[in-house]
Amino acid sequence: MEPKIILSALFLFVLLFTSFSSSSAHSPKRLRVRPQPCKRLVFYFHDVIYNGKNSHNATAAIVGAPSWGNRTILAGKNHFGDLVVFDDPITLDNNFHSTPVGRAQGFYLYDNKDIFTAWLGFSFVFNSTEHKGSLNFAGADPLMNKTRDISVVGGTGDFFMARGIATLMTDAFEGEVYFRLKVDVKLYECWQ
Numbered sequence: 001m002e003p004k005i006i007l008s009a010l011f012l013f014v015l016l017f018t019s020f021s022s023s024s025a026h027s028p029k030r031l032r033v034r035p036q037p038c039k040r041l042v043f044y045f046h047d048v049i050y051n052g053k054n055s056h057n058a059t060a061a062i063v064g065a066p067s068w069g070n071r072t073i074l075a076g077k078n079h080f081g082d083l084v085v086f087d088d089p090i091t092l093d094n095n096f097h098s099t100p101v102g103r104a105q106g107f108y109l110y111d112n113k114d115i116f117t118a119w120l121g122f123s124f125v126f127n128s129t130e131h132k133g134s135l136n137f138a139g140a141d142p143l144m145n146k147t148r149d150i151s152v153v154g155g156t157g158d159f160f161m162a163r164g165i166a167t168l169m170t171d172a173f174e175g176e177v178y179f180r181l182k183v184d185v186k187l188y189e190c191w192q
Contacts, residue, residue, distance in 0.1 A: 038190035060086035102126035133157015
């Protein structure tokens with residue numbers, strides 16, 4: 001009697017397995033629908049790197065440099081090895097003199113000898129009547145690409161536990177002293 005039970009179980013298993021695999025092989029592939037953001041915001045942040053002569057309006061400073069570099073001029077080839085901290089104004093338009101809605105605070109480090117690229121870790125700390133709290137960002141920034149995506153990894157206040165993507169675009173730059181980034185924030189997890 002036991003061989004009949006084992007044989008019946010084996011037959012049932014084979015039947016289920018073949019019907020499952022054949023039905024999935026012949027069914028059309030389902031297209032995955034890309035989720036829509038629950039919140040979308042656009043900001044500009046303005047970075048003025050200290051160059052030894054502009055301490056009155058500098059918002060960023062080189063705090064680490066390779067042995068061949070120094071802390072007032074970015075290192076030679078692709079700025080490899082430079083670590084820059086910043087406390088930049090965030091505005092709603094691309095005018096440096098517009099009223100800031102917060103500060104971009106964090107660091108970037110140039111992390112590749114062969115390609116002009118950086119790694120970013122920073123927060124947008126908001127102090128406006130429209131937004132309170134912070135958004136936190138981290139990721140690689142291949143600077144030569146027209147647009148780059150970095151991760152939104154969390155937030156506080158109005159952005160409690162937010163997650164999403166921030167698309168960066170270099171909006172303007174003046175040599176190695178000033179650059180402006182347009183930051184298009186798309187949040188896919190919103191708690192408030």
